[in-house]
Amino acid sequence: MKKMKASTMRLATMLAVFAIVVIGLATHSGTGTVSSFGLGSIAAICPLGGLETLLASRLFVPQAVISLAILFVLAIIIGKVFCAWICPVPLVRRIFPSRFKKTPDGEGNGTSAAAAPEAVAAEASGAAAHLAPHAVFTREDALAEEAAVDSGEEIIPEDVKEAIEASDFHAPKPSRVRLDSRHWILSGALVSTAVFGFPVFCLICPIGLTFASVIALWRLFGYNEPTVLLIVFPAILILELVVFRKWCAKICPVGALISLASGLNRFFRPKVDETKCLRTTRGIDCRSCKTACFEEIDLHHASASAPMNECTKCRECADACPVSAIAFPFSSKKKEQAAADASSSEAPKAPSPAEDTL
């Protein structure tokens, strides 16, 4: 059984969210867009939009407060899942010509070749170059190295073993929230909102503008309402997502806001099985997981890594690992316990079904 690639699964969920929103538009259900999605009077509000309305109106908006609280709890449970699995920005970026994509740059644009039909042709030429940096240490390399090591004497030289033990062979701590340019923009947007009395970031938010473009197109055909917004919104989107290619990593205040709450995230964190990882078992300097990570998280060197709260659970690292050593267990503690048990009994550790499916 071949497991579906994470990038394909992410593309599927993004397309599903997009489709649900468009169906909602078409059927006049009032379910809304990602800015606020729900049924009737119950809705999830974009956390940034909600916060902005509270600051701009200086009113107590119960729905916004409740929604913020619920999303806060969700961020604790699933972290920045929104960024990799729901946000339409990576989807939008795919439809622009691949020549704009020079290198993968720490953003969620790595969903690979199973592209939207119109993007396939454009993607094809760029796909190889796009994926190449991820394939730093492939399964074939691993097998080759294994053969080489097997023919030799000591599997892990003593000094390497010591070096590994002395090093920070552990993932970065999630509680350590790193403030960066996104948080500056977040504060700028919130201060601006409070000063001028309207949600400022909503004006240029690519998530909102994506759906606004769809709605503008809908109005054109459904109501014969051609507006200049049909040009202006896509133009802003191109400016934001193609010219500023590092939107997600450097600018997006929505991601910044989620990252503040995801500092408390303790669940579904990537966990390296040290009984499988090539670094521990063979002392090989494999960096596949680090190279695959759009958020620049290094599961092996906490000091050189982005903090764990930036993890979007995109599963690229798990896909890239040549020995499938990375899983996203619900709770890392249980996993550690299981690993400890397995190593103490010296039994070859079979991965539990739960790790595989998560």
Add this chain to the structure above:
Amino acid sequence: MNARPDDTGRVDASAASVPDVTSSAPAGISRRTFVEAAGAAAGMLALGGAVSVFGPDAALLRPPGGGDEARFLSLCTKCDRCRSVCPTRVIAPCTLEDGFLAARTPKMNFKLGECAFCGKCTEVCPTGALAPYATEEITFDGDTYLSPDLALGLAIVNESRCLAWVDASGCTICSQKCPYGAISLDSNSRPVVDAGKCNGCGICEYICPSSQWRSYLGGSERGIEVKTLDEAEAEAR
């Protein structure tokens, strides 16, 4: 074998002062990042300032409960739910002609429908930008209508477009259809709006046939149109 035994294992705020030139790892805030970030934060302030200086020119005809324009703009997140849910399709998204700040926010387009005050838009509005309002049932012409305790705007007869005013055609359709009895006829059978009774539901504008009958004049103006209360006041003066 690059196990990096010298790494101490913790990302630390003090690491910010030691730029890591060997990797692209975000070890801290470099001067360039700082300048970029400060610029971007300032950009957000500039955006808010520019938009509030250059927009919005005039209050717009908002869906029920959105009458206080400043309050409405502070709360609306442009989520599109009110427009989507409206059963009469009278709610339309604002375009750039309404200002960059207003673009994507909802406004009433009475050429597409009338407001039945069903309350669905205020129900789905997640932030209360469309504030709830009270209605009472009234009966008109055998049908039940809802009469709100607010006014969206005020219907104004355009005397250069209204069929009854221009050529005494005897068209009385708006006065016949107004459920709230806000349109009466003067001694020449021309419609006159009672500002005290009109709640700006827009049914008169929706059914006004003047733009069909007088399409040769061009434009989309109708013989009776709902204006915001401010516009109506200005026109009365």
